[in-house]
Amino acid sequence: MVTEYQLKQAIVRVARRLDTKGILTSTDGNLSALLDDGGTLITPSGCCKGELEPDRIVRLYRDGSARAGKPSSEIALHRMIYERRPDVRAIVHAHPPFATAYAVAGVPLDQPILSEAILALGRVPVAQYAMPTAEELAKSVEPLVDHHDAVLLRFHGAVCFAKSIEQAGYLMETLEHVAHIDFIRRAMGSNELIPASEVARLEQLRAAMRSR
Numbered sequence: 396m397v398t399e400y401q402l403k404q405a406i407v408r409v410a411r412r413l414d415t416k417g418i419l420t421s422t423d424g425n426l427s428a429l430l431d432d433g434g435t436l437i438t439p440s441g442c443c444k445g446e447l448e449p450d451r452i453v454r455l456y457r458d459g460s461a462r463a464g465k466p467s468s469e470i471a472l473h474r475m476i477y478e479r480r481p482d483v484r485a486i487v488h489a490h491p492p493f494a495t496a497y498a499v500a501g502v503p504l505d506q507p508i509l510s511e512a513i514l515a516l517g518r519v520p521v522a523q524y525a526m527p528t529a530e531e532l533a534k535s536v537e538p539l540v541d542h543h544d545a546v547l548l549r550f551h552g553a554v555c556f557a558k559s560i561e562q563a564g565y566l567m568e569t570l571e572h573v574a575h576i577d578f579i580r581r582a583m584g585s586n587e588l589i590p591a592s593e594v595a596r597l598e599q600l601r602a603a604m605r606s607r
């Protein structure tokens with residue numbers, strides 16, 4: 396069993412790693428993870444993730460209230476994902492440059508170009524535009540949450556969710572890496588794609604891995 400403090404430390408480690416990689420910039424983005432008692436840990440509003448300390452992470456109780464600190468303003472998005480996906484234990488929201496450029500352009504990352512990305516990430520759709528920091532944002536992402544683990548937020552950024560905060564962080568890194576590679580192969584004029592029969596096999600394997 397992971398204690399509250401250990402989970403706070405894990406969130407800090409992931410936040411700092413993503414900050415170092417340029418995936419979290421300035422005070423952008425937010426991270427959260429579920430506690431075994433039904434509470435939630437979430438990064439505070441307006442904080443630079445590269446300077447995050449465990450004690451600054453906000454603890455929300457089962458009823459959603461915080462006794463200290465101001466939780467991220469995008470809490471409604473996190474709450475909706477946890478409600479719809481009982482298998483999800485952690486969420487990372489960020490504005491990494493390549494993935495966000497795809498979100499701005501309204502281009503989903505759904506071309507089968509990398510076998511391991513199909514396994515780890517699956518197809519990444521673009522949610523309809525919504526005002527950040529509002530219930531509206533949660534509503535725009537909701538239709539896509541059941542069948543995806545990563546979603547691009549139109550004119551905004553991306554959100555990834557997984558069984559642990561480490562996995563959610565890795566998924567965000569993979570998403571940005573895939574967007575970067577997709578951008579380069581488009582610049583090269585490549586239209587090479589993994590054959591449909593192989594994509595079907597990879598998607599079957601992904602489905603089996605997700606149901607475990």
Ligand SMILES: [Zn+2]
Pocket residue numbers: 423424469488489490527551552
């Ligand atoms: Zn955001």
